[in-house]
Amino acid sequence: MFMLNLVIASDTLSPGQSIKDGERLVSSGQSFELGFFSPENSKYRYLGIWYKFSPEKVVWIANRNNPLTDSNGALTFSDEGNLVVLNRSKSIIWSSNSSMVLRNPVAQLLDSGNLVSFDYPSDTQLAGMRMGWNLKSGFEGRLTSCKSTDDPSSGDYTNGINVNGLPHFEMFNRGSTKTFRTGPWNGFRFMGAPATESAPFKSLFVYNETDVYCEFDNPVEVIITIFALNHSGVIQRLQRKKESSTWDVMMTYPRDPCDNYGQCVANSVCKSNKDPRCQCLQGFVPKSQEEWKLFNSTSGCIRKAQLNCFQEPGFLKISMLNRPDPIDFWVECLKNCSCTAYANSDVRGGGSGCLMWFGDLIDIREFEQDNHVQNIYIKLSAYEVMLKNDPILERSRLHQT
Structure with a gap:
């Protein structure tokens, strides 16, 4: 420079x-x-x-x-x-x-x-800088990447908070192609984000009638941290000790291929430690077995058994998954035939609130561990749920087929 x-x-x-x-x-x-x-x-x-x-x-x-x-x-x-x-x-x-x-x-x-920089964010979030929305004024603070290391003009990637439904961070390429998203706010943190209790910064998320934003501070004065979006669409949490001569990478998103939006198709889950990476959710099978045998999962997954709206369904609990996208949470899942799955919107105190999904379940990934377990309840027939919960019946059914 x-x-x-x-x-x-x-x-x-x-x-x-x-x-x-x-x-x-x-x-x-x-x-x-x-x-x-x-x-x-x-x-x-x-x-x-x-x-x-x-x-x-x-x-x-x-x-x-x-x-x-x-x-x-x-x-x-x-x-x-x-x-x-x-x-x-x-x-x-x-x-x-x-x-x-x-x-x-x-x-x-x-x-x-801060001079006027906090009102006009570039590609870097500093301590005390709010990323999110003032719902009264309509002002949004979001990060926009540079075109390259030599060209700081506005690049292809933006990262900000989506306030439709439960707030969650999303990244877009050229304004329209979603490339990454976090899970929604669950009362403790954005789902899938790593725990920060022992980190040298302190995060704060505000979600009320007038404001939806995320900020952080640096209580450890000798360590500086920033949040930056680079020209390749990679989000990094960087830290540097003041006496050091280099910035160290603390966190990077996307972390692995499963973080890329829509890495696996409808009604499947991305498992970074499995091969093949994309696998159908329980209760679903590949729409085209021949394509899946060739590691082509673009046709997605369909239900093993179609639901009968006149019969009471069951719900299969699955943990450690990022919640699907998109969501709707205004009706009761049990009584709505088109509801596919539901989950608590807040995991604190045993769970509260209700989120629901309709149609295909999109952009799901598995997490290896999470201190605040996220349960998703997928609607299946009551018989399928009984099979899943009874290994003897399941083995009998497999033997018959």
């Missing part, structure tokens, strides 16, 4: 002042710097924020989609009180776009890394 080495001995920008290319603001605790830089192998200039002790780790970029072509840029205030980046001809190429006209505005680079 190329930058000039002039520093303004302040963390604050006031009306009438400007930050020119080569000048920098420094937060009061010497944690962050703001200024103009060029990525490696790039001639373009961008206004960004980076760690003072790790200048290569740029955590926010203002004009990522409208770069400067020379070193004549400047950060200043407009007449309306907005922060703006100007080019050589004094044209605005980026603005903070406040809806209010501000008198005597002041911009301060905080030791959290």
Whole structure:
């Protein structure tokens, strides 16, 4: 990363002042710097924020989609009180776009890394930065990848919280192709996410009538952690000790092929430690046995026995699975013939709330372990459930076939 080495001995920008290319603001605790830089192998200039002790780790970029072509840029205030980046001809190429006209505005680079960066996330979530929704204003904070290591403009991948049904994180490629999702919030954490009780950061999830967001803090001052989405669509939790010279990877998503969205088809489960990886759920069989023998599972799985809506069904409990996608939780599963499966929405205190699925069960993976067991109840005929729960009857049925 190329930058000039002039520093303004302040963390604050006031009306009438400007930050020119080569000048920098420094937060009061010497944690962050703001200024103009060029990525490696790039001639373009961008206004960004980076760690003072790790200048290569740029955590926010203002004009990522409208770069400067020379070193004549400047950060200043407009007449309306907005922060703006100007080019050589004094044209605005980026603005903070406040809806209010501000008198005597002041911009301060905080030791959290916040200037206006928390309102305009780039590809990195810092401690204290909210990822999610303000339901009143409609504002959404989500991460957007860079195009490449040399091009910080908005890339192909976005990661944010879906608030339809129970909140869960989703990643999309080019805005429309879902590539990854977590399980929904279960009262303790997003299903499938690793436990963080012993981690050097503390997560917080808020879910109420006005806000749905996730944030974290760094209570261990000597260890910094960040959450970043790279240009390849990989989400990483990074950590660095302040005296260290490198960032270490704590967590990576997707972790294995089963994390890729829709890795296995309808009514099947992805098991990363099995071969073949995709296997039909209990009570279901391959729609095409010939294709599955050739490791082609695209036709999916169908029920062994069709349900009779006039007969009372049974429910088979299966644990350690990521819940299917999508969900609907407004009707009672037992009395609705098209309901395929149900589960508790909150696992605390023995479980509460009800989620239901209709039609095919999509994007399911198996977990090897989970401290907060997730049970899913799949609707089968009462006879099938009896067979599954009685090994003698099951062996007898297999012998007859």
